[in-house]
Amino acid sequence: MPESSPISLEADLLEVAELVSQLVSIASVNPAIDPSSAGEAALATFVEDWLCQRGVEVAREPTGLPGRDNVIARVRGNGGGRTLLLNAHMDTVGTDEMQDPFVARREGARLHGRGAQDTKGGLAAYMLAVASSRRLKLSGDVVFTAVVDEEHGSAGTIACLRTLDADGALVAEPTALEAVCCHKGFQWLDVHTEGVAAHGSRPDRGVDAIAHMGHAIVALDRLAAEVAGRPGHPTLGTGSLHCSLVRGGQEMSSYPARCQLSVERRTLPGESRDDVEREIQAALDASASGRSRQPVQMLTSLERPALQTPDTAEIVTHLRAATEAVTGRRPGSVGQAAWTDAALIAEAGIPAVVFGPSGDGLHTPTEWVDLESVATCSDAVLATIRTFCA
Ligand SMILES: [Zn+2]
Numbered sequence: 001m002p003e004s005s006p007i008s009l010e011a012d013l014l015e016v017a018e019l020v021s022q023l024v025s026i027a028s029v030n031p032a033i034d035p036s037s038a039g040e041a042a043l044a045t046f047v048e049d050w051l052c053q054r055g056v057e058v059a060r061e062p063t064g065l066p067g068r069d070n071v072i073a074r075v076r077g078n079g080g081g082r083t084l085l086l087n088a089h090m091d092t093v094g095t096d097e098m099q100d101p102f103v104a105r106r107e108g109a110r111l112h113g114r115g116a117q118d119t120k121g122g123l124a125a126y127m128l129a130v131a132s133s134r135r136l137k138l139s140g141d142v143v144f145t146a147v148v149d150e151e152h153g154s155a156g157t158i159a160c161l162r163t164l165d166a167d168g169a170l171v172a173e174p175t176a177l178e179a180v181c182c183h184k185g186f187q188w189l190d191v192h193t194e195g196v197a198a199h200g201s202r203p204d205r206g207v208d209a210i211a212h213m214g215h216a217i218v219a220l221d222r223l224a225a226e227v228a229g230r231p232g233h234p235t236l237g238t239g240s241l242h243c244s245l246v247r248g249g250q251e252m253s254s255y256p257a258r259c260q261l262s263v264e265r266r267t268l269p270g271e272s273r274d275d276v277e278r279e280i281q282a283a284l285d286a287s288a289s290g291r292s293r294q295p296v297q298m299l300t301s302l303e304r305p306a307l308q309t310p311d312t313a314e315i316v317t318h319l320r321a322a323t324e325a326v327t328g329r330r331p332g333s334v335g336q337a338a339w340t341d342a343a344l345i346a347e348a349g350i351p352a353v354v355f356g357p358s359g360d361g362l363h364t365p366t367e368w369v370d371l372e373s374v375a376t377c378s379d380a381v382l383a384t385i386r387t388f389c390a
Contacts, residue, residue, distance in 0.1 A: 011128050011378035017111065017371050019128065021104035022046065023120040024113035030091040031068075032152035039068050040090040040148045047071045047090065047127065047146045054131040056144075063148055063159040070156045071146040072164075073130055077389055081139025082314070084388050085164060085350060086130065086381065087157060087341060088123040088172035089150030098365040110359075112368040117359035119150075121369030122172025125357060125378035132378075133385045140167070140389035150341050154304075157341040161348045168315025168388060169352040170381060171342040174362060175334075177327065177373055177380065179319050180354035182335040184236055185267040185306035185343060187276050188244075190260060191216060191284065192297040197250075197257035206255025210248045212288075213259040216296050217243055219287035220263060223279065233268045235335035236306075240266045241280075262301075269308035273300060307343040313351035315388065322383035323355075327376055331355075355381070 026046055029037035044060065048071045051058045057076070060069040071090075092115035095101035101114035111121070123146065130144045143166060147156025173180075193216060195209030224241040232238035241263065248259030265276050277300060284296040309316060311333045324330040342352040357377045359369035 011125070011375040013371060013375050016124060016128065016375045016378065017106065019050075019124040020111050020116065020121055020369065020371065020374060021106070023124055024104040024111065024116050025102050027102045028090050028092055028115065029094050030149060030151045032149070034094040037094075041067050041069075043090045044069055044071050044146065044148075047123075050127060051131065051144075055134055056131060061159065063155045065149060065155050068148040068155075070148060070160060072160070073144040075130060075133050075138070075142040077138035077140045077142075079139060081141075081389050082167040083141045083143060083165070084315075084385055085166035085169035085345065086126045086142065086144045086172070087147060087160070087169060087345065088126050088145075089119055089147050089156065089341065090123065091148055091151050092118065092120075093151050093363050096365060098367075107368075109370050109372050110368040111371055112366070114367060116369040117174045117357075117367050118362035119172050119174065119356060121359060121371075121374045122174065122356035122377065125374045126170075126172050126381055128378040129381035129385060132382050136386055138385070138389040142385055142389060147341070154341050154344060157344050161344060166350050168313065168318070169342070169345045169350045170315070170319065170384065171340055171345065171352055171354045172356045173338075173340050173354050174356045174359055174369070175336065175354055176358035177323065177331055177355070177377060178334045179316060179323070179331045180336045180342075181307070181309040181311060181316055181333050182233070182235055182269060183307045183337065183339060183343070183354070184239070185269075185271070185304050186339055187265045187267060187273060187300055187304075188302040189263045189265065189277070189280060190299050190301050191263060193259045194294050195255060195257050195259070198255045200253035200255065209256045209259040212294070212296070213246070213248060213261055215287040216284050217261065219283040220280070223283040233335075236268055239268050239271060267306055269306040271306070273303050304339055305343045305347045307340070307346055307352065307354075309346055309351050309353055315351050315353055318388045319353055319355060319380070319384045322387055323380040326379045326383050
């Protein structure tokens with residue numbers, strides 16, 4: 001569709017407000033974050049029923065996590081067109097000190113509650129767009145995945161990618177209606193030092209694993225400064241490294257036999273797992289000191305890639321043109337700090353862009369989403385479907 005064609009606004013603000021309120025009022029805290037949570041199951045049932053009632057073909061798919069299925073919906077085209085994948089996560093972070101986290105409270109255009117911004121506003125926008133896309137005459141398919149576990153291990157999106165393929169993907173996270181084409185990746189590493197346990201009165205026998213780790217921490221802090229001084233990425237800046245957790249020692253009057261440090265490295269597009277391990281191991285080797293002279297052991301516990309979708313990818317150009325047709329403003333192609341499941345989708349060979357509404361306070365006690373931007377997001381996603389899957 002030419003950019004100048006008028007696009008009728010499909011998403012009705014009352015309908016949007018009602019749907020976001022319903023989604024927020026169904027608790028779906030990730031049980032890996034809060035083990036007392038029942039997880040995403042009740043929300044999955046709601047999403048499945050909501051889509052089914054609107055005539056959308058929908059099914060559950062297991063993710064390998066007990067009781068935590070994805071919901072997969074498909075609007076089939078007539079054949080020959082591009083397939084668009086829409087992805088939104090159903091889980092939220094915990095509630096901490098949040099007051100009434102699952103009571104959706106409206107204040108003008110703002111809707112407050114846990115998950116309102118991250119990412120139930122975006123989930124609602126995509127659900128409405130999927131339901132409306134049934135009325136379009138499309139050649140390609142629209143595949144919608146409402147996934148579990150984005151806030152922890154991404155088991156939902158990983159499970160989807162075992163069977164799904166598409167020509168482009170939109171991922172619902174709050175982006176204030178900008179097209180986020182790049183973000184950093186991350187790598188978690190565990191570092192271990194060994195000492196020799198002994199009574200605190202026997203320095204002739206004891207070797208202090210915590211003191212040994214102290215040397216390693218100083219070396220990693222120097223490496224962090226070096227990483228921060230590199231030229232960096234035009235949008236994302238530099239990579240980074242910090243010490244996240246440290247554990248060691250048994251009691252006051254003993255030499256600690258072991259110490260463990262967990263380190264997070266935020267990576268740029270193009271930085272590989274091997275590169276990261278090599279430079280960290282080199283820093284640790286140089287730090288091995290003290291009486292133990294033991295090498296410092298290191299292991300990657302989790303690694304997630306960075307996102308770097310080219311501005312020229314079809315999904316980017318379609319999303320930007322479609323959003324401009326809806327809002328009159330062409331969204332920027334920007335980077336963001338936080339990691340998303342879009343990186344896994346892109347790694348699987350599907351060009352992916354993060355796109356969602358505006359709001360504030362995600363992962364804090366004051367989370368809210370702007371309902372008007374949810375409606376605009378829904379219209380922009382529908383307009384993207386209309387051209388991408390034409
Ligand atoms: Zn999120």
